[in-house]
Amino acid sequence: MKQKGLNKKRVNASLAVLWIGALPLIAFMFYGWMWPPHDKPEFRGFLSGSKRVFVDQLLLSRKDLQLGDRVNLININLSKEMNHPVEKQDSFMKASAGKKQVYSKILQSKLKKASYKQHQYPDGFIVKPLPLK
Amino acid sequence: MSKKQQLFFLITITLLASCGTQRRLSQTVQKNQELKEYILKSNATLSDLQKQASEQNRHSIADSVLSDTIHHIIQKLREKLDKMGESVSAVELLTEKRSNFRGRNFYTSTVSLINRLDSFQTASGGRDRVYQLLSEAVNAAAFHKFDMGTFFEPGAYKIPLTAVDKIYQPFKPAIDSMMRRSNNYSDIPHKIYMIFVGYADASPVISSGPLYAELKKYLPSGTQPGREALNLTLSRLRANELQRNMKLIIAENASQFHNSNFLDIGYMSYGRGEAFPLKNITDYRVEDERRRVVVFYWSVLPVVE
Numbered sequence: 001m002k003q004k005g006l007n008k009k010r011v012n013a014s015l016a017v018l019w020i021g022a023l024p025l026i027a028f029m030f031y032g033w034m035w036p037p038h039d040k041p042e043f044r045g046f047l048s049g050s051k052r053v054f055v056d057q058l059l060l061s062r063k064d065l066q067l068g069d070r071v072n073l074i075n076i077n078l079s080k081e082m083n084h085p086v087e088k089q090d091s092f093m094k095a096s097a098g099k100k101q102v103y104s105k106i107l108q109s110k111l112k113k114a115s116y117k118q119h120q121y122p123d124g125f126i127v128k129p130l131p132l133k
Numbered sequence: 134m135s136k137k138q139q140l141f142f143l144i145t146i147t148l149l150a151s152c153g154t155q156r157r158l159s160q161t162v163q164k165n166q167e168l169k170e171y172i173l174k175s176n177a178t179l180s181d182l183q184k185q186a187s188e189q190n191r192h193s194i195a196d197s198v199l200s201d202t203i204h205h206i207i208q209k210l211r212e213k214l215d216k217m218g219e220s221v222s223a224v225e226l227l228t229e230k231r232s233n234f235r236g237r238n239f240y241t242s243t244v245s246l247i248n249r250l251d252s253f254q255t256a257s258g259g260r261d262r263v264y265q266l267l268s269e270a271v272n273a274a275a276f277h278k279f280d281m282g283t284f285f286e287p288g289a290y291k292i293p294l295t296a297v298d299k300i301y302q303p304f305k306p307a308i309d310s311m312m313r314r315s316n317n318y319s320d321i322p323h324k325i326y327m328i329f330v331g332y333a334d335a336s337p338v339i340s341s342g343p344l345y346a347e348l349k350k351y352l353p354s355g356t357q358p359g360r361e362a363l364n365l366t367l368s369r370l371r372a373n374e375l376q377r378n379m380k381l382i383i384a385e386n387a388s389q390f391h392n393s394n395f396l397d398i399g400y401m402s403y404g405r406g407e408a409f410p411l412k413n414i415t416d417y418r419v420e421d422e423r424r425r426v427v428v429f430y431w432s433v434l435p436v437v438e
Binding site for chain 2: 124125130
């Protein structure tokens with residue numbers, strides 16, 4: 001019986017600890033559900049006024065990365081990184097801030113282009129004067 | 134009746150008959166001369182028109198279908214003139230002998246040729262109108278390449294029914310000009326030609342995308358179409374789509390055309406795929422809005438049987 005009582009106390013304590021740990025997680029999840037990441041101010045700046053922008057319009061193409069046809073180059077780089085992950089990690093961390101800036105710029109231009117296209121072809125076509133040049 | 138009287142009667146009859154023959158002969162000679170001049174003048178006009186049409190076609194300003202139609206009409210008119218020229222030559226030969234204009238000879242052989250000349254001369258008013266309309270059509274800037282183009286977004290070719298008005302408004306000046314021209318020539322048989330030429334840029338069509346599946350329906354089954362074939366189909370669909378909408382617009386405005394008995398409207402659309410739409414532009418890119426366009430040509434031409 002004594003052993004049983006001890007167990008009960010320990011169980012209750014464990015449960016309390018678990019709930020203490022779980023509650024902030026639930027709160028965090030709830031926050032995330034109510035305010036999804038794209039509603040955060042830094043994303044809101046990009047997406048406002050870009051209604052009906054679809055994900056496929058935001059996907060990057062070779063042209064956006066200015067890589068032309070050099071797909072092999074990406075593969076080579078990727079395989080190098082896979083072979084030497086530790087060596088590359090530091091430089092990757094250093095470059096990540098710069099990359100973030102580049103990607104945010106690309107995203108901005110993508111959104112701008114997508115919004116412009118929708119504005120330019122509201123019905124999929126537009127009638128306008130034939131170009132002279 | 135005395136012998137004197139009989140002689141007088143005979144001389145009078147002979148003189149009268151002779152005067153009639155002479156009158157016929159001189160009238161025919163004059164008519165023949167007039168027709169010769171008319172044929173020469175008409176041939177010169179047609180040569181000029183053919184030269185102008187060829188010039189526009191050589192510089193790729195005009196649509197080839199319209200250009201060919203104009204050449205065909207000119208050819209037909211030339212053939213008619215040539216036939217008449219043969220009749221004129223035949224009559225000229227007949228005028229060399231007075232006997233051909235006398236009595237039975239005249240009514241058996243000569244008169245039918247002269248009647249042909251007469252009917253040709255009578256119809257000259259209508260023929261002049263045909264030349265006038267043809268001249269207006271050829272002299273029009275590149276057989277009326279409309280200065281507005283219908284540009285499509287990448288991979289798109291459909292025009293929603295709700296957007297018909299967006300075509301009608303910019304195309305209204307062309308439609309009004311067509312109506313005006315047609316109504317000015319409501320006295321002769323004529324046809325309005327509307328040609329839609331579609332183009333596409335050289336963007337690839339992703340084989341897993343819905344556009345690929347849609348375009349493939351219009352191509353022979355069991356084949357793997359390449360980019361050029363797909364873009365050619367896309368350009369055709371764009372041209373067809375504009376043609377379909379233009380038909381609706383014209384049908385709605387049909388009451389504004391006068392004398393529909395003499396009027397025929399012909400629509401034609403075709404695609405030129407990745408070909409460059411305008412010769413004056415030299416810096417076309419692979420992905421280029423200026424290449425995703427439907428160019429519209431129109432002309433009002435006489436109908437020559």
